[in-house]
Structure formats: C-alpha cells, structure tokens
Amino acid sequence: MNSISIEFINASKVYKLPHGGGNFEALKPLNLSIYKGECFGLLGHNGAGKTTILSLLAGINSPTTGDVIVEGLSVTKNTSDTKRMLGVVQQELIADTFFNLPTMLSIQSKLSGFKPDKEWISFLLEKLLLKDHANKTTRELSGGMKRRMMIARALVHKPRILVLDEPTAGVDIQLRKTMWEFIADLHKEGMTIILTTHYLQEAEDFCNRIAIVKNGEIVTLKENRDLLALGGNHKISCIIEVSNVYYWMQKNSDYLSKNSIIVEPIKNVSHSTGNLKISKSYIHGSMSSFLESVDMIHKASQQMEFRVSDIFTESPGLEDVFVKINNGDIRV
Numbered sequence: 001m002n003s004i005s006i007e008f009i010n011a012s013k014v015y016k017l018p019h020g021g022g023n024f025e026a027l028k029p030l031n032l033s034i035y036k037g038e039c040f041g042l043l044g045h046n047g048a049g050k051t052t053i054l055s056l057l058a059g060i061n062s063p064t065t066g067d068v069i070v071e072g073l074s075v076t077k078n079t080s081d082t083k084r085m086l087g088v089v090q091q092e093l094i095a096d097t098f099f100n101l102p103t104m105l106s107i108q109s110k111l112s113g114f115k116p117d118k119e120w121i122s123f124l125l126e127k128l129l130l131k132d133h134a135n136k137t138t139r140e141l142s143g144g145m146k147r148r149m150m151i152a153r154a155l156v157h158k159p160r161i162l163v164l165d166e167p168t169a170g171v172d173i174q175l176r177k178t179m180w181e182f183i184a185d186l187h188k189e190g191m192t193i194i195l196t197t198h199y200l201q202e203a204e205d206f207c208n209r210i211a212i213v214k215n216g217e218i219v220t221l222k223e224n225r226d227l228l229a230l231g232g233n234h235k236i237s238c239i240i241e242v243s244n245v246y247y248w249m250q251k252n253s254d255y256l257s258k259n260s261i262i263v264e265p266i267k268n269v270s271h272s273t274g275n276l277k278i279s280k281s282y283i284h285g286s287m288s289s290f291l292e293s294v295d296m297i298h299k300a301s302q303q304m305e306f307r308v309s310d311i312f313t314e315s316p317g318l319e320d321v322f323v324k325i326n327n328g329d330i331r332v
C-alpha cells in the first residue's frame, strides 16, 4: 500500500459574494488521498473548481470546512511548514520584478527559509531553457519564459511536492515537451506531483490517476488506463466515397446494423455525394478480434460495393472520455 502524501478531509470552500450576493460553494466537501510519488491530474472545464482545490492545498485559501493534511501536517494549523514542503506554480503569471533570474531565485530561496543553492539554481535555469535569459529582469521575460521561470521558482527550495496549475498555458509545443521531460524526471526521482491542465494529452501522458472536477466536486476518479477504457472501443476504420449518400444508406442500413458497422459522415456530406467513415470495433490486445474486424470491413466493401483505399486504427483518447463525462453520456 502506498503511503499518503496529501489528504483532503471534508475540505470545502464557500465564497461570500459581494453586495449581499449570498454564498457560492466553489468546492463541495472533498475527501481525497494523493499518494507519495504519484502524479495526480485534475481536469475540468473553466470554473469547475480545480484551482480552488489547489489553493486549499497550497494554503492560499483556507477551507470553509475540513482540512488538508500534507505529509502528516495540517495546512490550516501549520501553514508555513506545509508551504515549505510544496512548490506551487500558480496560474497567474507573477513575475513583475526588476531582478534578474538568478537573483530573484536566490531571494525566493531565502523567503522559503533556505540558503540559496547556486548549483541548483543554475541547474534549474538550464533544464528549463532559461540560461540564455538569465540576465533579463523577470518583467522583461516573454509569457512562455515567465511560465518556466515560475516552475524554477517553485522548485528553488527543493520541495517534496510540486503543485502545477496549468503549467504549460502559453508555452509553445517544443518548450512544453522540454518542460514535461524535466517534470517527468522529477517524478521519476520520487516527487509527488499534482496538476491541472486543459491539454488533456498532457494528463494522459503523465498522470497515474486523474480526477474530473465538475461543479465543485470530483465526479470521476480513476487510474489513467481505467479512465481511457471508458472512452469506447478501439476501431478499424476506412474512408469511402459514395455517389448518393441517401440511396446508399437506405440500401445498406440493414447490413450495417446487422454487422455492427458504424457509419459517420465526414465533412461536406450532401444527399448526393460525400465521404463516409466506416468503422468496426475490435477488442484491444486481441489479434484474432482485430483480424476478424479487418475481414468484416473487407467483406463489407464487397457487399456494399466500395473500394478500401486506406484503412487505419483508432484508439479512444482522454478527450473522448472527458467530453462523454461532462455531457453526462457516461456516469461513473
């Protein structure tokens, strides 16, 4: 059994709205354990409550009820101790100083109660590809550079837990890749990571468990692979061109449904002509099921008189699962 790093115990957050606007429950009472060395992802639409969860953990907001325990210590009672255990990258870009990067990181280190470690600072700047910008003041950095600088700042005191609230927002694809390689290295070395992101592929690639947050509560919490399995079947598909879609569908609908072949329109389909996608599902990991489905597509092409020019496989992604859960198409 893994040991627990972070524990939310009945932690909720109710905001008082201004001008007598009443109360708003941004987070319903949450009970959640995050394990040591885990990479835990929080996904959800804008306003779902992800940042609220992280802000209670980081001691930025205090919970209305309950508490958060970090490595055995209460965030509400030992805020400065728990803060030292965490490296927090907030969503807002806060980098409006006249200091250059090494100076700012040294100051941050002292503020966190640690003697600045020049080698570590230099290592962080190198890993986050900031070395060439070390002499710029933080306010002279671009948005993507500021984002990376915030990661360096969060790590400067060598925390055990890294909290990332949309760490890659505004970072270009190439740099995002570099950032994740670095974060993956920290994770491999045993750091516990909790993150939010709107790039679902990032969560799919890096998280061990993923929680989906909706209207202030976690509606789904699963191991990455179990969540992906909710996305539907693996499919073999091909694109066909049909000269009269309406007539073709009428003629073949019985055969299609009898053989569980799915047909989907591909853009610009009119009554008269269009491209359609034909798919047949198969059991992931079973070669016989895969070959059976290939054979079925082949037979369908003879029966329904279309030519198979391109055949490809499709796997369900986190995107599919996320949409389905948020639309209420699957309940878990």
Ligand SMILES: Nc1ncnc2c1ncn2[C@@H]1O[C@H](COP(=O)(O)OP(=O)(O)OP(=O)(O)O)[C@@H](O)[C@H]1O
Residues within 6 Å of the ligand: 015, 016, 017, 024, 026, 044, 045, 046, 047, 048, 049, 050, 051, 052, 053, 091
């Ligand atoms: N200080 C506040 N006062 C009142 N309501 C707030 C406050 N901060 C956040 N909220 C509300 O709480 C809800 C959850 O906000 P939160 O920032 O946690 O969402 P989120 O899931 O992180 O969204 P995003 O993806 O946009 O960052 C939202 O409806 C938001 O408007």
